Amino acid sequence: MNYSIMFKSVTGNTELLANTVLHALPLKKCTYFGGFNKSEVEKSDIIFVGFGAENDTCTEDVAEFLKTLKNKRIALFGTVNAANENGYFDSIISKVAENISSENEIVGGFICKGDMYKEPEKDNPNILFTGSDYSSVHPNIIDLVNIRDFARNMYYFM
Numbered sequence: 001m002n003y004s005i006m007f008k009s010v011t012g013n014t015e016l017l018a019n020t021v022l023h024a025l026p027l028k029k030c031t032y033f034g035g036f037n038k039s040e041v042e043k044s045d046i047i048f049v050g051f052g053a054e055n056d057t058c059t060e061d062v063a064e065f066l067k068t069l070k071n072k073r074i075a076l077f078g079t080v081n082a083a084n085e086n087g088y089f090d091s092i093i094s095k096v097a098e099n100i101s102s103e104n105e106i107v108g109g110f111i112c113k114g115d116m117y118k119e120p121e122k123d124n125p126n127i128l129f130t131g132s133d134y135s136s137v138h139p140n141i142i143d144l145v146n147i148r149d150f151a152r153n154m155y156y157f158m
């Protein structure tokens, strides 16, 4: 079964997930890895679509791409800065999924935290992420293990 991974990542958090999906699945079955590319869609049986959240959903370019998909199996994955309180992660997947027509099948969705990078401060040049020390920066190793398992579930069992 062929798959492709199409994503948008401004600060690299979602890209880290995308790389992990690629390494979790058979490389020979990957038909495309990179930014959104309509001409590459037909070659894959399942598309992993990745995004970083803005204003509680995906950005307009991600939404526009999702609206073009027809008769595809789609697995969504994304990163957000906020914690998963009151079903926040599920609500992001639901909002992003609103851009996908019912001709498609959404096989699953995965969200984890992605910390926001900030410019180094003069008196604190080593602090690059908000609200975290380095060891708790997300996506962390547990997030990557989780997206690996998610990718394999989507690919082998859905």
Ligand SMILES: Cc1cc2nc3c(=O)[nH]c(=O)nc-3n(C[C@H](O)[C@H](O)[C@H](O)COP(=O)(O)O)c2cc1C
Pocket: 008, 009, 010, 011, 012, 013, 014, 015, 051, 052, 053, 054, 055, 056, 057, 079, 080, 081, 082, 083, 113, 114, 115, 116, 117
């Ligand atoms: C303009 C802007 C809006 C954002 N809006 C949200 C938001 O509504 N909810 C949230 O949890 N995180 C929000 N974030 C944080 C990003 O979703 C988060 O850092 C994500 O991991 C970025 O992904 P990327 O590194 O792949 O670009 C926002 C970030 C930016 C720059």
